[in-house]
Amino acid sequence: MTYQTPSPAIASLVNLKPDPLLFFGPDRNLMLIAERPSYPSIEELREPKLKLAGRQINPATYTPYGHRGYHAPRLRDLRTGEETPLKNLPENGTFRSFTWSPSGTRIAFCLNTPTGLQLWSCPTETLECTPHGPADLNNSLGGYTFEFVSDDVVMTKRRIPNSGESPDEAVVTGPNVQDTSGKEGRNRTYTNLLQSQHDVEVFRYYATAQIWLVNLATGEEKKWGEPGIISGVKSSPDKKYFVAVRITEPFSFSVPFEKFADRIEILDAEGNLIRLLCERPAREHIPAPFDAVASTPRRFSWRSDHPAQLYWSVAQDGGDTRNEAEFRDQLFYLEPPFTGEPQPSIKMPLRYGAIRWGRGDLAIFIDWSYKDRRQVTRRWWPDSPDRPAEVIFDQNWEDDYNDPGNFMTITQRNDHSVLLTRDEGTKLVLAGIGHGPEGSQPFIDTYEIATGNINRLWQSTPPLFEYPGYFLDEHPDWFFMGREQTTERPNFFLRNLITGEEIQLTDYEHPYPQLRDANLEKLEYLREDGVQLRGDLHTPQGFVAGESDPLPVFMWAYPQEYKDAEKAGQVTTSPHQFTRISPLSPLPFLAAGFAVFDDFAMPIVGEGDQEPNETFIEQVQLNAKAAVEKLIELGVADPERIYVGGHSYGAFMTAHLLAHTDLFAGGIARSGAYNRTLTPFGFQAEERSFWEVPDTYIKLSPFVHADKIDAPLLLIHGEEDANSGTYPVQSKRLFAALNSLGKTARLCLLPHEDHSYAAEESILHMLWEMERWMTKEEA
Template identity: 30%
Template sequence: MSFLSVRTSFALALLSAGTLPAQNAAPVTPATAWDPQQTLRTETFVRPPANIERMIMAPRVDISFTSQSPDGRWFLRTSGTDRGDIRAYGAPHIWLGGLQIDTRANRARSVTTSTRTGLTLVAPQSGAARTIQVPARATISSPVWSPRGTHVAFIANFPSASYAYVADVATGRSTRLSERPLLATLVTDLDFTADGRHVVAVLVPTSRGPEPQHGADGIEDGPQVRLTESRAVPQPVHFSLLQDPHDKALLTYHTTGQVALIDVRSKAVKPVGAPTMVRALDAAPDGRYLRVTRMAEPFSYLVPVSSFGAVQELWDATGKVVAVLSTTTTREGRDADFGAAMRTVSSDTGKRNVQWNPIGPGLIYLQNVPAAGAPVPSGTRNGSEGGASARTAGMAPVQVRAPRGQLVLWKAPFGPNDTTVLYQGGPQLSAAMYSLDSTTLFVSDSGAVIAVRVKNPADRYNLGRNVSLPSLQRAFGDGAAPRGSSDSTAGQLLTRRVGNASYVLLAKDGKQVAVSGTRVPGANWATQAPRPWLDRLDLTTKTRTRLMDSPADAYEEFVAALDADVTQFLVTRESRTTIPDAWLRTAGTSDAKQLTKNVDVGPEVSGAIFKRIKVTRPRDGTSYWTDVTLPRDWKPGQKLPGIIWFYPREYTSATDYERSRWNTNINAFPTVPSARPASSMQLWAAAGYALIQPDIPIYGSAGRMNDNYTRDLEENLDAVLDAVVDSGFVDRDKMGIGGHSYGAFSTVNAMTLMPNFKAGIAGDGMYNRTLTPFGFQSERRNFFEAKDTYLDMSPFLRADKMSGALLLYHAWEDQNQGTAPMSSTRMYAALQGLGKPAALYMYPYEDHSVATYASDLDLWARWVAWMDIHVKHGAKVGAVKAMVP
C-alpha cells in the first residue's frame, strides 16, 4: 500500500471512530479544574488554564487595509475566525507529490480549510461600510476586484464543491456565475478580463471519467519501482512524493480542468480548448487570447509537484496554441526548490516578465539579446562579461560584449515579425511598469529606476539606485537598500494593483511620484526604532518632499494612498504602550483620523516587564543579546521558574550577527498574535514563568559554521543561564527549555549536552541528521563530506545522555523539508527504551505549524502542564511514569 493510501486510511479510521471532538465541544479538563497530570494523560483534545485560553480565543480587531479598489475609494475586507476548525482540517484529503487535494470537492485542501465567511467594503474617507452578500454555510476564498471596481468575484466553498460568484459593488448583491463547479486544485483563484465582462476560471470537465484506482478494485498490482540509473540527485527529504504510476494517474485526473470564460451578465460559459493540467491563467483584456501555463510530463518520483516542468502557452479563443512563451523542465536535485527565480538575468535570453500590455493590445515582455556586432562563439553563454575573452575548440579568442536588455511589445497575430522594441537598456533590465494614467513607463535597469514618457521615449528621467520597483528581483539587490541598511532615501515607488497588473501612482501633473521606505537605526537598534517614511519625488528635479515620518517614540507605517497625488493616505500607529490602529492622514498637515479601535486581548502580556540584556561568553568574549519577559507582578528579588525558548542561527562573524539585529523594532506593541503557538511565547509570562529568548549565534567560516554547532550551543546557553540567574530573574534549579523546528532540534541537543534543564519542549524537529544526508538548514555539505559534524549534531545518538523530562510533539502531516514525523516517533522510542521521562503528542491533520483552535489550545495545555510539574513545582524526574501510562 502506498504512503498516500496509508495516510488516508488512518485519517478516515479516526474520523469514523469519532474520537475527535468538535472545535467548540466542552473540554475534557475544564479550565476551572486545572489538573496538570490529568491533562497530560487525556487522550482527547484538552484546554489550557483559563487566562491563556481567553487570550488565544479572543477575536482580534481587523485593522488591515490591503485589497484596494482600482479607484482607491474602497477596501475589501474578509471576516471569519482567526484559526481553523478541526472538522474542516479533518475532511478527507490525499497527498500527491506535496499537493493536498480534497477529492470530494475537487479543490486544494487549503481552499477547504479557509476560515473566511464574510466580505465587507470599507471606505476610509467617508467611514461608509457595505456588506457583500455571500451564500449561507459557505466559506469564502480569493476575492478579487474587477478592473473598473464595479464588481467583486470570489469563490464560495461548500462541503462538496466550490463555485464562482460575482457581487455588484453598488448593491452588495451576489450571484453564482455557473452551476458547474470549479476545479480548484492548482488554480485556486478567479480573474477578470481587463474589460470586466468575463471571469476566467477552471471548471471540472463535463466528460470527466471515474477516479483512477490503485490497481483493479483498489488492489495494488505490483511493487514500487526505482532505478538510480547512476544519476547523482542529492535532495532534501520531502513529506510527500508520487509513489507509483497510479499516483501519476491520480495527479493527472485531479489537476485536469476545463478553461472557461464566464460572461458576468448573461452567465454564459464558453469553454476554451480541451481540458488540460492548468497551473495558471491570464486572459487578454478583450478575452480573445489567454496565457495558459500547463503542468508538463514526465512526472518525477524525486521531487514534489511544485518542481515539475511547465509550459506557458498563448492560446486563442478556441484553445489553439498560437505560441509557446516558455518551457521549464522538472527540477531535480538540491536546487529544485529555487526554480527559475534564481537564474542570472543577464544570461537569460528567453522571454521574461511576460504580461498583457497594460495600456493597449498585445503582450509585453523583457528579453536579453546579444549586443550588436558582438559574435558569440559556439559553446559560449550570452551572459559572458563584457570584454571577456571567449575561446572554443579550434577558434581564436573572440571579444564578447554583455547582452542588452529590451522591453518588447508583441501584437496579434503574434508572429515572429509582430514585435516592437519599446525600450532598450542594459543586461540587468529586470522590471517594467506603467503609470496608472498610462503616460509613463518605469523600468528597473541595472539597479536604477528610469521613467520614460510613452509618447516621447527620448524624454527620460533617471531616478537613481535608491528607488526601486516592486519586483521579484528586489530580493537579489535590484535597486533596493541592503538588508539592515541605514540609508534614509532608499525606498520603493508606490503602486496600485488593477486586475493582473500593478501601476505606479503618478500625480495628476505628471511630474511627481511617491516613494516609501524605512530608515533603519543600524548599530543603534537597541535604543532607536526603525522609522518608516513617505516622500513625494519630482521626476524632473529629483527633489523630495517629506509627507510622513514616523516619530522616534512610536512606529507609524505607511499602508496605502487614496489618490494618485497622495493627498490622503492610510497608516498604522503603535508604540510599546499603544496597541496598533489604522489612521487616515492628510499630506502636509498634522490631521489624522482614527479608523479602527483595536482591543488588547492580552493585558498580561502587554503589561509584562521586559528586559534586554547583553550576554558575554567567557571563552572568547563574544557578546550577544537576550530578551527576558517577566510577569507583570514580578518584584525585584523574586526568582521565578524560567523557560528558554530559542532558535539558533549561523553567522560568519560577530559583525554579521550584529547587523542581523538592525531591523529590530523596539517600538512594537507586545501583542498576543493569533498565529501559531510557537510565535506566541510571551504567554509563558502569563503562566508565571520568566520567558528567556536568547540569540544563540553559531559562528564559523562560510560553509563550515556547523563544525562549531555543539560547542557554541553549549557555551552560549551556559552564559545565558549565568546572566539571567545573576540578574536575579530566575531560580537556576527551576529551568526549562524549548523550541520549534530547528529550535526543537537544538532543544534536544541542549538537553543531551547539558545537565541544567529540568524539562524541555521540542516540536516538529529532526533529531537524527543521518536522515537528512544531503543538507539541512544552512548546511550545504552532505553527510559523506561532513560525517563527523552530522553525527555530532544528532541528539538521537546521545539519547542515553538526556538529562531532563522531554515533551515531544509533531504534526501528522508535517510537510516541512527534513522534519518528517518519524523523527519524533523514533526519538520517543529511544527514550522509552532507555526509561527516560518523556511524552509524545502527535497532532492529526496539522502541518509544520498548527492551524486549528483545537490543536492550539491542546498544545498550550500540555506545555503548561509539563512545565508546571517538572519545572515550577519541581517534581522528581521519575514522576512522569505515573502520569503517562
C-alpha cells in the same frame, strides 16, 4: 488519552477573535470588510486529503486541503462610515477570493460548499449577490481561482464534466520502479510526491481543468482554450493576450508539480494558441547553490507599463553560480504579433531577483548573490535594452542598519503594478523599516531619479510605532498605515503624506487586558567572544528584578545564520511595538507566572570561508550560556527552573542545548529534525550535501548525541507534517532512542496536524503538555 486543556489563565489566550480582512477597491472610498475564521476543530481537519505532487488536495471540493473562508462580508463607505452587508448570501456561508473588478463596479468571490467552490458576484451599487454556475471550480493546484478580464467578465477554471469515476482504488499490476537519470542535481527532502502510477492517474484526474469565460452581468459562459493541467494563466496589461503554463507528462516522482515538465504558451483573447514559446523538462537537477536555477527559460511575466510585452530570463552560467561568468542572467522579450526570434534585453551580473516596471526609460531590477549576501538594486531603460544598467544601491542584506528600503508601486486598473512616482515622474518613493541602534523607525523617502538625492517625507516617532503598508493607487498622496504602542494594539489608518490628514479605519480594543501591564525589557548582553546579543524579556505585572523572588523562566529561540558577527548584533525591533501573543509562541506562559525570554539571540556566525554549521554546536552553547547568566545576574531567573524550547529549527537547537549543556531543567522541542542524514541534500542555510561533509551532518544530528541528553525533553509533532525535512519520524526516532537509553522524555503526536498546528483542541492540548512539563504536575 483525550484532549486536555491548560490552566484557565493560559487557555483564555487561545481563541481570541482574529482581525478582519480589509480590502480596498479601485474607488478608495470603498473598503470590503470580512471576518476571519478562528481555529478549526479537529473534525474540520479530518476532511479528506490527497497527498499528490507536493500538494494536499481535498478531493470532495477540488481545493487545497485546509482552506477556510471568511464570513459576514460587508462594504464600508469611508465618506459616511456606513457599513452595508452583501445581500442574498447563504446563511452562515463562508467565502474566499474576494476580487474587485478593474473599475470597482463589481465584486466577485467564491462560496465554499461541501462539493466545491461556486462563483458569485455583486454590483457595488446594489450589493445584490448572485451565483454563476454550479459549485464546480477546480482550484486543486491552488493559486487564483479566477481573474477579471474586463469589468464584467472573469476567467476561471472548472472541472472536466463526464471524466469518469475518480480512480480512488489502486489496482496493483506490478511493482513501482524508478531509474536514475545519470545527471547530477540536488533536491531537498520534498514531501507528498507522486509514488506510483496510481498516484499519476489520481493527480491527472483532479488537476485537469477547462478554462471558462463567465460574463457576470449577462450570465453568458463559454469555454476558452483547450483543457489540460494548467498551472497558471496571466493576461497582458491590455487583456488581449495571455501567457499560460501547461503541465505535460511524464510526471516527475522527484519534485513537486511546480517543477514538472511543462509548455509555455501565448494565447489570444479567444484562447487560440499564437505561439509555443518553449517546452521545458522537469526541473529535477538544479545545482546545489542556493542561487542556482534551471538552465531553461524561466520567470515569464508581462511588462506592466506596456500593452503586451512578455519577458523571461535565461541563465548565462548554466544555472550554476559556481561557474565563472561575466553575467548570471539575461532577459529576453517578445511583443505582438509574437513572431520571430526573442529579443535580447538587459544582462544581469548577479542572479535575477525582481523587477519593478515604470515606463520606457525607467525600470528597477534587483539581482543578488547568496555566497556574499549581496543584493544590488539597479535602474535600467526597457526601451533601450543595450544601455547598461546603473547601480542605485549595493548592499549586504544582513546589514539592516543600512537598508535603504524598497521602491513602492501602485496597482493599475489592469491589475498590473508600476513604480510609484512623484513630482511629475522625477522622483520614486522608498519605504523601509528604519532599523537602528535605538530601535526600528519606519520611514518614507523620495528618491530623485536624476541625482540620486534622497529626502525623508515621513518617519515613525516614539512612543508610537507606525509603519506604511501601501499607497492608494489613484490617490498616491494617501497611504495605508498601522499604528501601535507598547500597551496599545495595532490599528489602521489612511494618512496623507503631504498634509498629515488621517482617516481611522479600525478601533480594536486590547485583546488581552489581563496582560496589559506586564513588563517588557529589551535586554542587551555579550557572549564570551564579544558578539552582541539581544532578547525580549517579559515578566508578570508587579515583578521587580532584584527585589521580587526569582521566577521560573521559559526561553524560546530560532537560530539565524550570519556571515558577519557585527551585523548579527544589530537591533531589528522597536521597544514601542505592541506585544502580540500567539498561542503558538511561548508568551501564554506569562499568564501562568513565568518569565518569558522570547526570541533570545541565537546567531550562528561563519565569517569568511567558514561555514556557520562548522561551529553550530559551540555557538548555540555560547548564546545560551550568555542568556542564562544574564537572567540570573538580573535576579529574574531561578537557576533550577529555566526551560528552553523552540519550533522546527528551534527544536533542533533545543535538542542540542540539552545534549551539550547543563543549563536547563528541561526542554520542549516542537516539529523538529534530529537526524540530518535524513536531509542529505542540505537544510536551513547548509548548501553542502551529506557526501561532501559527512562529519558535519553526523555531528549536527542530535540523534547521535541522544545519550548526552540528561534533562527531560518533551517532543511534540504534527502527525501530518509536510514540511521539508521535518517528517514525524524525526521525533519518533529520537524518542525511541531516549526511551531505550533510559532518559526522561515524552512524545506527543497531534492527529491531522501539519508543521504548524491549527485545531483549537490541538493547540490547547499542546499548551497543556508544555505547562505540565514545566510545572511537573501529574496528568
